[in-house]
Amino acid sequence: MPESRATTAAPEPRAEGTDGHPPLLEVRGVTKSFGSGRRRLTALDGVDVQLGRGQTLGLVGESGCGKSTLARVLLGLERPDAGTVRYDGVDPFALRGKELLNWRRRVQMVFQDPFASLNARMSAADLIGEPWRTHRDVVPDAKAREKRIRELLSLVGLRESDAHRYPNEFSGGQRQRIGIARALALDPDLIVCDEPVSALDLSVQAQVLNVLSELQSRLGVAYVFISHDLSVVRYISDRVTVMYLGKVIEHGETEDVFERPQHPYTAALMSAAPVLDTSRASDDQEIQLKGEIPSPFDIPSGCRFRTRCWRAEDRCATEAPPAVVREPQGMGDAHTALCHFPL
Amino acid sequence: MTTTSAPAPSDTAPALDVEGLCVDLSTPSGTVRAVNGVSFSVRRGRTLALLGESGCGKSMTALSVVGLLDPAASVTGGAVRVRGKDTLRLSPAERRKLAGPVLSIVFQDALTALNPVQPVGRQIGEPFRIHRGLSRRQAEEKAIELMTRVGIPEPRQRAKSYPHQFSGGMRQRLLIAMAVALDPDVLIADEPTTALDVTVQAQIMRLLRDLQDERHMAVVLITHDLAVVAQRADDVVVMYAGTVVEQGAVHDVFTSPRHPYTRGLLDSVPEDAERGRPLPAVPGSPPELSAVPPGCVFQARCPLVRERCVRERPSLRSTGDGRSAACHFSEELDRA
Numbered sequence: 001m002p003e004s005r006a007t008t009a010a011p012e013p014r015a016e017g018t019d020g021h022p023p024l025l026e027v028r029g030v031t032k033s034f035g036s037g038r039r040r041l042t043a044l045d046g047v048d049v050q051l052g053r054g055q056t057l058g059l060v061g062e063s064g065c066g067k068s069t070l071a072r073v074l075l076g077l078e079r080p081d082a083g084t085v086r087y088d089g090v091d092p093f094a095l096r097g098k099e100l101l102n103w104r105r106r107v108q109m110v111f112q113d114p115f116a117s118l119n120a121r122m123s124a125a126d127l128i129g130e131p132w133r134t135h136r137d138v139v140p141d142a143k144a145r146e147k148r149i150r151e152l153l154s155l156v157g158l159r160e161s162d163a164h165r166y167p168n169e170f171s172g173g174q175r176q177r178i179g180i181a182r183a184l185a186l187d188p189d190l191i192v193c194d195e196p197v198s199a200l201d202l203s204v205q206a207q208v209l210n211v212l213s214e215l216q217s218r219l220g221v222a223y224v225f226i227s228h229d230l231s232v233v234r235y236i237s238d239r240v241t242v243m244y245l246g247k248v249i250e251h252g253e254t255e256d257v258f259e260r261p262q263h264p265y266t267a268a269l270m271s272a273a274p275v276l277d278t279s280r281a282s283d284d285q286e287i288q289l290k291g292e293i294p295s296p297f298d299i300p301s302g303c304r305f306r307t308r309c310w311r312a313e314d315r316c317a318t319e320a321p322p323a324v325v326r327e328p329q330g331m332g333d334a335h336t337a338l339c340h341f342p343l
Numbered sequence: 344m345t346t347t348s349a350p351a352p353s354d355t356a357p358a359l360d361v362e363g364l365c366v367d368l369s370t371p372s373g374t375v376r377a378v379n380g381v382s383f384s385v386r387r388g389r390t391l392a393l394l395g396e397s398g399c400g401k402s403m404t405a406l407s408v409v410g411l412l413d414p415a416a417s418v419t420g421g422a423v424r425v426r427g428k429d430t431l432r433l434s435p436a437e438r439r440k441l442a443g444p445v446l447s448i449v450f451q452d453a454l455t456a457l458n459p460v461q462p463v464g465r466q467i468g469e470p471f472r473i474h475r476g477l478s479r480r481q482a483e484e485k486a487i488e489l490m491t492r493v494g495i496p497e498p499r500q501r502a503k504s505y506p507h508q509f510s511g512g513m514r515q516r517l518l519i520a521m522a523v524a525l526d527p528d529v530l531i532a533d534e535p536t537t538a539l540d541v542t543v544q545a546q547i548m549r550l551l552r553d554l555q556d557e558r559h560m561a562v563v564l565i566t567h568d569l570a571v572v573a574q575r576a577d578d579v580v581v582m583y584a585g586t587v588v589e590q591g592a593v594h595d596v597f598t599s600p601r602h603p604y605t606r607g608l609l610d611s612v613p614e615d616a617e618r619g620r621p622l623p624a625v626p627g628s629p630p631e632l633s634a635v636p637p638g639c640v641f642q643a644r645c646p647l648v649r650e651r652c653v654r655e656r657p658s659l660r661s662t663g664d665g666r667s668a669a670c671h672f673s674e675e676l677d678r679a
């Protein structure tokens with residue numbers, strides 16, 4: 001079923017966390033620093049994130065803003081200095097032994113570079129089945145494993161005969177599918193995708209995006225989807241979180257954020273992204289940012305975006321901006337931003 | 344000052360004219376053709392985009408034009424004309440004289456393109472010493488002027504810094520400063536912003552365009568980003584597997600593509616796609632250079648493929664309005 005077009009519509013957003021159930025993922029006030037003294041860098045500064053089952057959260061922001069660090073915290077690979085991470089209300093960092101192993105199974109990762117992330121000496125079948133070596137009870141029986149590998153291959157649009165081929169015999173898009181099949185082998189609730197299509201050719205990118213959305217509608221898996229490509233994020237995400245220098249500066253339903261950004265940085269980011277429309281010179285509507293992203297060792301006082309912001313006033317240098325909250329236009333999350341003078 | 348005083352070419356003559364360029368690559372498993380009969384031309388003040396996916400031969404084309412090909416690769420045919428001369432027929436020494444004042448190039452990876460152990464001021468000043476015989480001190484003054492022009496803050500102090508002390512965006516500015524130092528007729532920019540963040544990308548593209556307007560350069564912009572082409576180029580050359588499959592004014596090509604590959608690319612951009620609906624992906628992936636089929640290079644992935652496509656390679660033929668496409672059945676796309 002490569003590039004199958006017969007998918008059902010994406011599942012309706014389910015309001016979770018409001019009906020008494022804890023959401024699949026809830027992150028509150030997560031802070032993470034590296035280094036010490038003057039070389040101390042705060043990669044995450046009070047980050048909040050929430051995600052329901054079967055949904056996709058897009059995570060955008062410029063290089064170094066903390067996206068991959070947050071991904072590692074979500075995977076339990078990095079322990080936050082402060083704040084809480086909860087999966088279905090459970091703190092993964094408090095788990096030990098079998099419980100921890102069980103939890104690890106539920107959260108998987110797809111990496112950016114399908115060339116670097118797969119062991120060249122393992123066949124596709126070995127790669128996909130490798131997670132079962134640690135999680136022995138997921139598919140205990142050898143026969144069942146073979147069958148499951150065939151199913152997984154077909155789920156991501158590869159052929160059964162591909163099972164015995166090695167990574168160098170696959171194209172970039174096919175390798176990324178192997179990475180996805182491997183993440184699916186443990187039936188996760190959440191897959192964190194860190195720039196999953198950035199290394200792929202444009203004509204191949206669409207194939208992988210289709211596989212991801214189709215799997216979501218079939219299996220109900222949730223994604224945290226990190227990308228610098230705004231058109232990809234808009235297409236794949238239910239909600240979008242925008243980060244700047246370690247802080248979430250805007251969050252909301254995808255359409256709310258894209259149609260009516262409140263934060264000057266989000267507005268600039270969106271206006272700077274070139275669009276396909278040849279009748280519109282990008283400068284018409286481009287909000288030009290001055291300067292470069294400040295050093296993470298030296299975060300500006302007040303609002304951290306003020307050194308590049310075109311709406312900045314004196315107050316922005318002295319007072320940390322408040323959260324402004326707008327009602328969503330449809331159903332879903334409130335549309336929030338951190339700014340003294342939101343748009 | 345002692346610049347080479349070639350007569351200024353008129354605006355209607357192309358500043359760069361590439362015709363039938365072929366480049367062969369020797370690999371452990373034999374010789375493959377990486378660039379196969381590529382032609383295009385660009386006038387001063389205009390921007391031509393070379394668009395195509397990874398490995399289709401964009402950089403090889405650019406490197407052949409400026410004479411910086413890797414030893415594993417060699418030009419086996421065609422012509423590259425600037426100021427009325429075919430540069431492929433010049434001696435290496437004559438060719439080096441063109442690099443800087445006539446043709447220059449900006450690479451994607453600014454960190455590897457700069458010398459890590461030399462202060463940037465000295466590197467940027469180097470073209471003035473080589474081509475114009477300025478002293479080290481005079482050249483550094485020129486370098487500081489250029490650094491100011493491309494927006495490096497505190498250029499006098501920063502001229503003494505080393506490349507790793509600059510951010511990615513600033514390094515790209517430094518490379519651009521070096522490339523435009525001698526006012527070239529033609530500037531080739533090979534994915535000049537691919538490694539940069541969106542807002543910094545926009546700054547760099549704006550800088551390039553301002554410099555182009557100011558110096559009236561012809562720009563060849565190499566990219567795999569359709570949106571960058573849509574907004575920054577006048578004309579586009581779409582490449583696939585070492586060949587040109589379509590060429591024309593950007594607006595025309597993007598509103599009514601005449602090659603199935605161009606159309607597939609345009610369709611697969613998620614920009615206007617509706618959430619929850621599958622993207623119309625092009626199946627498969629581009630061929631390996633060693634396995635480009637006889638017949639049409641796009642046949643394995645083409646929705647319109649039929650027997651003739653397997654037998655006969657379509658040549659790039661005019662489809663009117665200064666456009667051309669290499670497809671036997673390009674008329675069918677207008678109706679589809």
Ligand SMILES: Nc1ncnc2c1ncn2[C@@H]1O[C@H](COP(=O)(O)OP(=O)(O)OP(=O)(O)O)[C@@H](O)[C@H]1O
Pocket residue numbers: 034035041042043061062063064065066067068069070296
């Ligand atoms: N292990 C570490 N030790 C020190 N600093 C780190 C470490 N990991 C990340 N950082 C720093 O933390 C900041 C956030 O990095 P992170 O990789 O999360 O950014 P990102 O948003 O993923 O960027 P990119 O888009 O470039 O991938 C950066 O300044 C980075 O240099």
Ligand SMILES: Nc1ncnc2c1ncn2[C@@H]1O[C@H](COP(=O)(O)OP(=O)(O)OP(=O)(O)O)[C@@H](O)[C@H]1O
Pocket residue numbers: 368370377395396397398399400401402403404413415567632
């Ligand atoms: N030094 C080299 N030795 C062997 N093969 C090479 C070399 N340089 C390039 N190639 C091959 O030649 C082909 C054309 O490469 P080229 O760099 O021109 O592609 P490109 O269109 O610029 O791609 P990209 O978008 O990835 O930069 C590719 O298949 C590449 O693998």
Ligand code: SF4
Pocket residue numbers: 263264265303304305306307309310311312313316321338339340341342
């Ligand atoms: S708080 Fe001030 S500086 Fe910060 S984004 Fe808002 S207007 Fe700009």
Ligand code: SF4
Pocket residue numbers: 602603604639640641642645646647648649652657669670671672673
């Ligand atoms: S020549 Fe045939 S295979 Fe090639 S692009 Fe045209 S229709 Fe498709």
Ligand SMILES: [Mg+2]
Pocket residue numbers: 067068069194
């Ligand atoms: Mg990252």
Ligand SMILES: [Mg+2]
Pocket residue numbers: 401402403533
């Ligand atoms: Mg290249």
